[in-house]
Amino acid sequence: MKRCIFALFFPVLGLLVLPARGHDPHEHGVARLDVALEGRRLSLELDSPLANFLSFEHAPRTDTQRNEVRAMAEKLRELETLFVPPKAALCRLESVELEFDNLPEDLLAAAAASAPKRSVKTDDIKENAEGHGELEGEFIFVCDKPEAVTQIEIRLFKAFPALREIAVQIALPGRQRAAELTPESSTLKW
Numbered sequence: 750m751k752r753c754i755f756a757l758f759f760p761v762l763g764l765l766v767l768p769a770r771g772h773d774p775h776e777h778g779v780a781r782l783d784v785a786l787e788g789r790r791l792s793l794e795l796d797s798p799l800a801n802f803l804s805f806e807h808a809p810r811t812d813t814q815r816n817e818v819r820a821m822a823e824k825l826r827e828l829e830t831l832f833v834p835p836k837a838a839l840c841r842l843e844s845v846e847l848e849f850d851n852l853p854e855d856l857l858a859a860a861a862a863s864a865p866k867r868s869v870k871t872d873d874i875k876e877n878a879e880g881h882g883e884l885e886g887e888f889i890f891v892c893d894k895p896e897a898v899t900q901i902e903i904r905l906f907k908a909f910p911a912l913r914e915i916a917v918q919i920a921l922p923g924r925q926r927a928a929e930l931t932p933e934s935s936t937l938k939w
């Protein structure tokens with residue numbers, strides 16, 4: 750009987766558990782953000798479909814599309830205005846890594862220009878059959894008063910209106926939690 754119940758439940762559990770592992774499905778409008786505070790280091794890792802930042806995800810084919818990529822890179826230039834920890838925490842952006850699928854590097858030069866250490870690269874042009882592409886970003890702040898980092902204002906929604914939701918995982922010393930941000934509720938608090 751026990752074995753029978755196990756056999757009944759196991760496939761269901763497998764279905765429920767598997768999608769949460771590894772890379773989440775690519776869903777336009779939704780991004781994932783992992784936030785971790787460790788000592789003075791505050792790191793944010795963003796994983797998002799390009800469609801949240803551009804009206805297309807393939808390599809740009811027209812001047813209009815190339816200009817759109819340049820304009821996006823320009824909006825990503827001052828990252829401290831998009832991720833805002835409390836002033837009292839005295840945080841400064843130390844390094845930025847941005848990796849874009851499908852977009853030529855020369856159009857992305859403006860992105861993240863304000864960080865002392867930055868790397869903006871493009872993944873091999875690897876348009877899949879559906880033509881989807883992603884942006885992966887890592888942003889590291891160093892904070893002189895990390896105990897004052899009790900919230901982070903995420904201003905990506907205003908800059909990029911196609912973004913509707915950010916699923917956040919927060920790792921703090923000794924605890925973890927999840928949160929969901931939307932344009933109406935865009936400050937991460939703990």
Ligand SMILES: [Zn+2]
Nearest residue numbers: 798806881882
């Ligand atoms: Zn897509």
